[in-house]
Amino acid sequence: MTGSSPAGPGHRPTIKDVAALAGVSKGAVSMAFNGRPGVSEATRARVLAAAGALGWEPSLSARALSGSRTDTVGLAIARPARMLGLEPFYMEFISGIESVLAERGGALLLRLVKDADEEIGVQRAWWRSRQVSGSVLVDFRKDDPRASELAGLGLPAVAVGHPSLTGGLPSAWTDDAAAVGEAVRYLAALGHRRIARVGGAAELGHTAIRAAAFEAAAHELGLEQWSSIDTDFSGTQGARATRTLLASPHRPTAVLYDNDLTAVAGLSVAAEMGLSVPRDISLLAWDDSQLCRLTRPELSAMSHDVFGFGAEVARRLLTVLDGGQPEAGPVATPVLTPRGSTAPPRH
Amino acid sequence: MTGSSPAGPGHRPTIKDVAALAGVSKGAVSMAFNGRPGVSEATRARVLAAAGALGWEPSLSARALSGSRTDTVGLAIARPARMLGLEPFYMEFISGIESVLAERGGALLLRLVKDADEEIGVQRAWWRSRQVSGSVLVDFRKDDPRASELAGLGLPAVAVGHPSLTGGLPSAWTDDAAAVGEAVRYLAALGHRRIARVGGAAELGHTAIRAAAFEAAAHELGLEQWSSIDTDFSGTQGARATRTLLASPHRPTAVLYDNDLTAVAGLSVAAEMGLSVPRDISLLAWDDSQLCRLTRPELSAMSHDVFGFGAEVARRLLTVLDGGQPEAGPVATPVLTPRGSTAPPRH
DNA sequence: AACACCACCTGTATCGGTTCAGTAAATACG
DNA sequence: CGTATTTACTGAACCGATACAGGTGGTGTT
Structure with a gap:
């Protein structure tokens, strides 16, 4: 039991014990332990040794109480x-x-x-x-x-x-708007003219942002047809949304998903409906996780260093x-990671 | 801004402020607020009103310091x-x-x-x-x-x-051992005689327990053939293990997985190899999550109220x-939830 | 009227740290 | 060698709560 406290279980040492063992006052221990000036190197060493011997660490509660930061x-x-x-x-x-x-x-x-x-x-x-x-x-x-x-x-x-x-x-x-733009342009460049989107929870702000960016991109590229269906991010709703899209008379040739779970569900639905991915339909996920690489074909995704x-x-x-003003600005833009689920549409 | 503290941002009230406002001592506030006897109902009400007005809650650090539990x-x-x-x-x-x-x-x-x-x-x-x-x-x-x-x-x-x-x-x-037993008996009852297992991380204790239980059940039921391959629980290793199993000359007709991720990966591999689930091969997952219902067919699993x-x-x-002796004994036994990935083996 | 008793509350010590005004000893300076 | 300065440390106050001994006033008893 190498790590058992020398003082024995049940009794946690306090700064007083350390001070006594090192033969100094509480104040000196505090200074020594926190690397503050005001104690000689010799004393600091004695204090640290005593703290080590007793297995002492300052109580966060006590620290917090006397004004220090706790993070x-x-x-x-x-x-x-x-x-x-x-x-x-x-x-x-x-x-x-x-x-x-x-x-x-x-x-x-x-x-x-x-x-x-x-x-x-x-x-x-x-x-x-x-x-x-x-x-x-x-x-x-x-x-x-x-x-x-x-x-x-x-x-x-x-x-x-x-x-x-x-x-x-x-x-x-x-920068989701930029990423949605990239996704749509990528699909359009492959030749897709009918692109749908399966979105996340409608109440969430970023869903609205992505939806708007999707509209804008579709418009700008002069796509023939586009639409969004919102979900709660769950597999169940992702499946349902995909079913709705793929069963429509003039079905899209590509679908952009708002997370990977709905995309995986969408892939299953496509298979179920006898559609081949990416030949009949291209799928593009978001929030690229390992999940996207578990499927056959692997899912192309907008990936993201979460x-x-x-x-x-x-x-x-x-x-x-620390009292500062944090840097403002987006952290990153998700980048396109093409895998096996996207391809030019069958003519 | 309904909830903004009347004292204004930046200054959090302490028990002293509450005491002053209620016109009593700190001790009285403590008693009143914590529902302890020693104050009249009238005073308690005044204290609570004062606390509410100032938006005061006791500092956990201070409480912890003076001996109270914090959980x-x-x-x-x-x-x-x-x-x-x-x-x-x-x-x-x-x-x-x-x-x-x-x-x-x-x-x-x-x-x-x-x-x-x-x-x-x-x-x-x-x-x-x-x-x-x-x-x-x-x-x-x-x-x-x-x-x-x-x-x-x-x-x-x-x-x-x-x-x-x-x-x-x-x-x-x-009770994993019991659950493994149930899983194996279920597969055996369907008629499977060659069952493999894709296990979790070998270092983990419960992997060893499940492996032993698997051996024991296979033995007891007189199965023709069985084997375990350990993984790190990842999809990648689940896929690799499944590939190894399914490519073997006398391949198993059923595979039991230690979590759902490896099972999902296994399902993809089976599809990739042109094997139909559950006609050619039955798959049984563990730790049943929504993931198991995203796939086609849906995965049968040993499910578990996590x-x-x-x-x-x-x-x-x-x-x-609280100083008590907690109840000893297993919390639950995972139960079999059959779905579409298990069936009698093709003759 | 004297006393006990209770309910209610105040004042103070305490928890384990940090901080800072002092103090004592060691060193520098003129 | 006496005085200023620095260094190294102590002791006490303090943070915000809890706990408890003690004080005060009112009611009940005889």
Whole structure:
């Protein structure tokens, strides 16, 4: 049991114990341990040795209480559990946030809520009870109440979403409009003239942005026909939307999906209907995850460094916590990754 | 801006402000707010009104410091981010834990680490710095160092895994051996005599348990042939393992997978090789998630209330934190959910 | 009227850190 | 050699809550 505390289980040492062992005052221990000037190198070494021997680390609560920063960051996600699990997006995103927080000794407080109102309650409670020093806000809707509520509280936050949605909060976003444009131009360049889109949840701000960008691109390229169907991002609804599209009399020759789950479901539906991908129909996914490479053919996708995105969000939040003004501007634009599910339409 | 604090942003009220506004002492506010006896109902009402008016909630740090419990629970997961995102398991599991913690005002501290050693470091730091009052440990390996290390620290924890793996820690687990037995008996009852298994990560304790149970069941039923191939749970390795199995001269007629991702990949491989599921080959998944219903045919699976499992784990941990002895015994046994990917073998 | 008793509340110590005004000793300077 | 400056440290105040001994006033009892 190499790591068992010398003091024995059950009793965690405090700064007082360390001070006693090192033969100095509490204040000296604090200075020594935090690398502050005011103690000799000899003393610092003795203190560190004593701390090591006792297995002491400063209590975060006590630190927080006496005014120091703690960098505990809150994230509340408002989507049903069952769907969250399937969206590879969030785990990678969280993982990216953490990678940055961990460097600074920070921590991520995670909470799954059912809607924006519950989230406001949670964030408010976190802030008031000083559990978090800042938060990351995701999934912005039109006229989202969170921005003004939380700004009113004074909660430092970074919003994930286009600035047009995030009501003045510092934000981080991917340039979805540009990516939709690229996707549509790619399909058009392959020769597609009838392109449909299976969108995400209609309430989400970025769904509207993508929808608008899709319209604009279709218009600009003079496509023969286009349409969007919104879903809740689930496989079930992705399948249903695809069925509707493919069963229509003048069916599209290409479909652009808003996430990978609906695209995978769409692929199954195409197979079920006896259509060959990409010969009869091209499919293009979004939020490229490993899921896109599990299917036959593999799904072409607009891919996206979600981990890096999370990391950048965390960096911007830390800047805010440091009292700075975070860099403004999109984090990245998803890039086209062609695989086997897209090809020129059969004449 | 209905919720903006009357005190204005930037200044969070403390118990002193509330006491002043209500015209009582700090002690009285504490008693009143926490529903303790010692204050008249009239005073309690005044205090609550004052707290509401100022938007005050007690600082968790201060509370923790003065001895009260906090119920912040730690969870460190040691798997690569890219795979975590794909395993629907974790998000649902986390969600289940949270649902229970939230009721008691608790919180979940999440950390993604790279291996057991890093996890030990994280848990130790969490415990020593009093950031968590207990932890959930997952993914036990053979001779896992965590049990003894963390028990040595005195960290209250609940281990997710069979007691044979978790070294005396209070634990919660699903009866995988029984479920594997059921799966094999089901396939045998359909008439399969050559059954293979695509397992998870070999280092994980439950993989060994399932492998042993698979052997035992195959033996007991007098199967003609059986074998296991281990993977890292990823789609890529699931595909490779399936390819190996299906390309063998005397190929199995049924394959049992250890998670849904490898099963989905296996399904693609079968299609790629021109084999029809379930006519030529039956596939049976594990950890049934929505993913299993996205494919054609839909995947039969050993399904599993992961959310409920997480909730039970949290309940047992809270029992430990309350100083009690949590219920021992498996939480549940995965149950067979037949869908379109299993059928009697072609003669 | 004297006393006990209770309900209600105040004041203070305490938790484990950080911070900072002092102080004492060591070094630099004229 | 006496005085200024620096260095190294101590001691106490403080952060925001909880806990508890003690004080105050009102009611009940004899």
